[in-house]
Amino acid sequence: MNDERALRGRTAIVGVAESDLGEVGPGVTALDLTEQAAGRALDDAGLTVADVDAVFSHSAFYPMPTVVLAERMGIRPRYSDSTATGGSSFLAHVRHATAAIEAGLCEVALIAYGSNQRSAAGGLISSGQNQIPSYEVPFGARLPVSAYALAAARHMHDYGTTRVHLAEVAVAARQWAQRNPAAFERGDLSIDDVLNARMVSSPLTVRDCCLVTDGGGAVVITSAERARDLPKPPIYYLGGAEAHWHMNISQTPDVTLTAASETGPRAFDLAGLAPADVDVVELYDAFTINTLLFLEDLGFCGKGESGDFVSGGGIAPGGHLPVNTNGGGLSYCHPGMYGIFTLIESTRQLRGEAGDRQVEDAHVALAHGNGGMLSSQVTVLLGDASVV
């Protein structure tokens, strides 16, 4: 039982849901959205709060988020996990829940998140207040965007990546969003629109940056045995990997190489799969450079080759790899910690519930979460019954 490969196929996602998204307006709290998403995910799973014995959450709005959410929903969990690795937290929760379920520590895990940052603050709220000294903020870095801009600038220097390559990512996300009725931004967007948008922190314009929206999401995961008795087709956990090498962007030796280069190969090894086996890819695209870095580091293309990979609509609808089919953090929804939405969209694609944006013959999905300043990286591979 010391081989992590034994976890392959042992748990499954059985319920997913979003809360109301976009701009919910005043009078709705982050906890309200978390509860709403969690309730809808349990409905989707055909379960009730009485079935839940494990709660996983992370919040930038209130401390002790699992304790707060459990009280709100009337859950008395025997397992509670508030792992806080920024937007990647919820993917880490999937791996932790799988280990806990397999070890008999719990049976039905609820993973939930909500944020009303757009209505409450009008700006990005992605983590808690920092009460230790910063060696970056005093220099006028606008975080997190400047950290990602420094990575983009170096990638352009080292590999000849261009602003057009970055813009391709934003345009592809928008074209997917135009097929998703829940997406926040669905208007036409061209390469020139991105290039000519207001520069925020060079080389990134406002169209290279994620949205600021409200929103919540939730995932219900249980044992494979129990999953088979529930109404929705189980979406099985095939493998997951976590890594972080730094917190601050100044503290990683190569800003163009993320810890996804460790989590990708490890997750693929656990799942017994390779990048070529993946039918649909959901990456945490806080900024356009994220998508480029993760496509390289997870093994979908070689290092430095992502610019060519995304050119000519390579990851847009009709391209050679469907990436961020919900429109991503760039055009669909970004309440501050986007990771849970990569799990929700992966599940919907593998169930065949994705409507106009459905990828044909989707059996394997890769969900990838990012936290901090390209800091925490978590990869989860999911599959339908045909690959277990």
Add this chain to the structure above:
Amino acid sequence: MTDGLPGSAVDAPEHVGGPHAAYQALLADGVLAFQGCGACSGAVFPPRGRCPHCGADALSWRASTGRGTVYSATVLTPRDKPAYAVVLVDLDDGYRMMSRVDDASVAIDDRVVVRFEAAGDQTLPLFELDGGDR
């Protein structure tokens, strides 16, 4: 100097509290400081208690040469102020830090040198293009 560690030895200020407070006190004296590890000779920044390279409890304060090379740069253009660059500088002493260059034309691989600027009750180590050492 000749003790095998990067930079040059500098006495730690007394009675200032933790590593960050010592760093600030040295900055106020016009010293850009980092730490050197007596066990592995590694350069350490930002300040901390133990060496992150080898784990040893053997850090001592070092004075940086204040010269380095721009590793990456991003330009911000506030509405009410001139454009400036936030940079990552690879110091010649073997460590990297974030800083600011008030010349938006600064580019990757440019040589830069530290300058000190008062900011409230603190001293900020900023950088400028190093005309004499390109």
